[in-house]
Amino acid sequence: MASAGATAPTNVQNSQKTPVTIITGFLGAGKTTLLNYILKEKGSRSIAVIENEFGEVNIDRELVAANLLAKEDLVSLENGCVCCSLRKDIVKAFAEIERRSRQAGGKKVDAIVLETTGLADPAPVAFTFFANPWIASRFRLDSIICVVDARYLMQHLEDGKHSDGTVNEAVQQIAFADLILLNKIDLVNSEEQKKQVLGAIRAVNNSARIVECQLNQETGRPHMDMLLFNNLFSVNRVLEQIDPQFLDSDSDDDAEDEEEAPSPQSGTQAQQDQASRAAKGQAAEPGAAAGADAGAGPGSKATAEASAGSKAGAGCCGSGEGKGKAAVEDEAAARTAGEAGPSGSSAADAKAKLLQKYADKGSVAGHKHTRDDNCEDNCEECHIVDGMPIKGERNPKRRAKRLHDLSDVSSVGIMARGPLDEYRFNMYMRDLLAEKAKDIFRCKGVLSVHGYGSTKFVFQGVHETICYGPAEQPWKPEEQRVNQVVFIGRGLNRKALIEGFRTCVWVPLPDGWDEFRDTTTKQPFYVNRNTGEKSWTRPEIACARVVATQGKTQQPSQLLPRRTASTVGQLALQQAAAAAASGAVAPATASAKAGGAASAATEVAS
Numbered sequence: 199m200a201s202a203g204a205t206a207p208t209n210v211q212n213s214q215k216t217p218v219t220i221i222t223g224f225l226g227a228g229k230t231t232l233l234n235y236i237l238k239e240k241g242s243r244s245i246a247v248i249e250n251e252f253g254e255v256n257i258d259r260e261l262v263a264a265n266l267l268a269k270e271d272l273v274s275l276e277n278g279c280v281c282c283s284l285r286k287d288i289v290k291a292f293a294e295i296e297r298r299s300r301q302a303g304g305k306k307v308d309a310i311v312l313e314t315t316g317l318a319d320p321a322p323v324a325f326t327f328f329a330n331p332w333i334a335s336r337f338r339l340d341s342i343i344c345v346v347d348a349r350y351l352m353q354h355l356e357d358g359k360h361s362d363g364t365v366n367e368a369v370q371q372i373a374f375a376d377l378i379l380l381n382k383i384d385l386v387n388s389e390e391q392k393k394q395v396l397g398a399i400r401a402v403n404n405s406a407r408i409v410e411c412q413l414n415q416e417t418g419r420p421h422m423d424m425l426l427f428n429n430l431f432s433v434n435r436v437l438e439q440i441d442p443q444f445l446d447s448d449s450d451d452d453a454e455d456e457e458e459a460p461s462p463q464s465g466t467q468a469q470q471d472q473a474s475r476a477a478k479g480q481a482a483e484p485g486a487a488a489g490a491d492a493g494a495g496p497g498s499k500a501t502a503e504a505s506a507g508s509k510a511g512a513g514c515c516g517s518g519e520g521k522g523k524a525a526v527e528d529e530a531a532a533r534t535a536g537e538a539g540p541s542g543s544s545a546a547d548a549k550a551k552l553l554q555k556y557a558d559k560g561s562v563a564g565h566k567h568t569r570d571d572n573c574e575d576n577c578e579e580c581h582i583v584d585g586m587p588i589k590g591e592r593n594p595k596r597r598a599k600r601l602h603d604l605s606d607v608s609s610v611g612i613m614a615r616g617p618l619d620e621y622r623f624n625m626y627m628r629d630l631l632a633e634k635a636k637d638i639f640r641c642k643g644v645l646s647v648h649g650y651g652s653t654k655f656v657f658q659g660v661h662e663t664i665c666y667g668p669a670e671q672p673w674k675p676e677e678q679r680v681n682q683v684v685f686i687g688r689g690l691n692r693k694a695l696i697e698g699f700r701t702c703v704w705v706p707l708p709d710g711w712d713e714f715r716d717t718t719t720k721q722p723f724y725v726n727r728n729t730g731e732k733s734w735t736r737p738e739i740a741c742a743r744v745v746a747t748q749g750k751t752q753q754p755s756q757l758l759p760r761r762t763a764s765t766v767g768q769l770a771l772q773q774a775a776a777a778a779a780s781g782a783v784a785p786a787t788a789s790a791k792a793g794g795a796a797s798a799a800t801e802v803a804s
């Protein structure tokens with residue numbers, strides 16, 4: 199396996215490239231849970247992670263970082279989607295992994311896992327492995343794993359149908375998957391419901407392996423062997439079964455993407471020498487890669503060998519859109535020559551298909567061109583190198599630019615210092631979900647709660663299903679206790695969400711007041727130890743006087759609790775949320791069921 203830090207000439211064998219696994223799946227399906235499992239079980243293998251978060255506040259970084267050996271192994275792409283707004287940043291992220299690897303003395307990276315956002319279309323992400331020569335020369339797409347939320351899949355397939363009739367992200371994610379993990383099987387109520395979900399998946403993707411699992415349970419996870427180094431991605435399958443135009447650029451951005459590979463121009467002499475060697479397909483000098491690293495940054499123009507690699511990958515053409523096409527075809531050929539995918543197509547078939555495809559478009563088949571040729575001579579007509587197309591025509595009927603339509607979906611990230619008032623937060627979430635559970639696709643957060651010492655709480659929500667629990671690590675003594683939450687959904691009211699959350703921050707009581715809990719409802723009430731006055735309303739420093747001068751206040755024991763959320767023991771959002779949502783399966787029920795669930799991930803026969 200190639201070291202991510204080593205120079206990778208473009209003729210490098212596929213097996214020497216660093217494998218990349220894309221984890222996709224709709225919001226809240228269980229991608230981060232899967233990633234954490236992989237990181238915990240990786241053994242001695244070195245795995246770098248590219249984490250893409252749609253939300254304004256990156257909670258996943260917090261949830262994943264604890265399982266990484268070093269924080270250098272994580273590159274975050276925040277507040278956008280790698281399939282659209284952050285598309286170019288994928289290249290930068292890979293460059294950053296290389297840079298860090300070199301900085302760590304050529305630390306070997308055995309594999310890279312890229313977790314996309316739950317709203318990402320995996321097609322453009324996968325396309326980058328073929329379109330960008332720099333990436334194509336050193337990384338290979340090992341497989342696309344789609345985590346499916348068995349409970350909400352039907353809703354997600356239905357929900358996001360675009361008005362123009364194009365398929366939504368949930369469909370794309372399933373269609374492009376090589377392996378589908380049908381997760382949260384514990385939340386499926388009946389065989390019938392499971393059959394329906396499986397039918398929906400099969401209708402979209404009939405060839406991917408489907409494995410039923412429960413990723414949040416040790417006994418319900420698939421074997422690691424199934425997940426990494428499985429070599430399941432097949433460009434043939436994509437071309438044949440999903441998108442015949444997969445290898446055609448879908449936007450002008452691709453041409454720009456190709457420019458993203460760092461160029462030698464601004465590099466040092468050592469870098470340029472390195473570049474020149476790479477361009478000639480020569481091996482790097484020992485230690486040269488580390489030397490060439492000086493000053494290189496993600497996407498930096500100083501990573502000389504990268505650019506050289508890209509030019510070599512482009513065959514004869516050092517610039518222009520042919521570079522991408524070259525890498526595409528190189529990669530397609532390399533893959534199909536060495537490794538017939540699950541669809542079983544032979545290398546010859548694939549090659550013939552590609553040639554036919556280009557011949558149909560009027561390429562100059564048979565024109566031989568070598569890398570040493572000076573292709574400025576009528577370069578635009580040069581399409582075939584060693585029998586494979588390398589340059590020139592993009593599909594004139596380019597598939598319509600598939601804009602990632604998130605116009606209606608937004609994320610609201612909130613950060614607030616100071617511990618939260620448990621009861622107020624419970625009520626805030628209860629009221630919010632009672633009103634908007636369908637539209638809140640996802641919410642998650644890291645919280646500090648008054649009265650719980652250094653326990654750091656993580657809360658996770660998918661529609662009305664909310665889970666709460668202590669994080670793997672408590673707040674560190676030197677760590678600033680900042681509550682961070684993010685809501686992702688449709689038609690969110692930013693102002694109301696922020697203002698509501700701020701009212702949840704615990705504030706000290708005015709002098710003389712103490713807080714107690716109603717023994718039955720756990721609702722807090724307040725007693726003034728000097729006057730004996732009792733109140734359900736929390737006296738606040740500014741309005742304490744108002745409370746005190748109201749005089750006639752009913753005693754808590756005479757009042758019906760205005761809100762009846764159960765907060766027994768720990769934070770009990772689960773029950774509050776479940777109560778708020780009719781017909782919802784509360785996590786408590788879910789985990790009760792889980793005890794009797796199948797003890798291992800189950801593969802579903804195709």
Ligand SMILES: Nc1nc2c(ncn2[C@@H]2O[C@H](COP(=O)(O)OP(=O)(O)OP(=O)(O)O)[C@@H](O)[C@H]2O)c(=O)[nH]1
Binds near residue numbers: 224228232
């Ligand atoms: N009941 C149940 N819950 C699960 C299972 N797997 C994961 N979860 C929970 O589902 C919630 C979402 O899981 P994540 O792994 O964060 O989902 P994600 O796909 O990474 O979410 P985003 O990155 O926000 O799109 C968490 O509360 C998990 O603990 C499962 O098999 N059963």
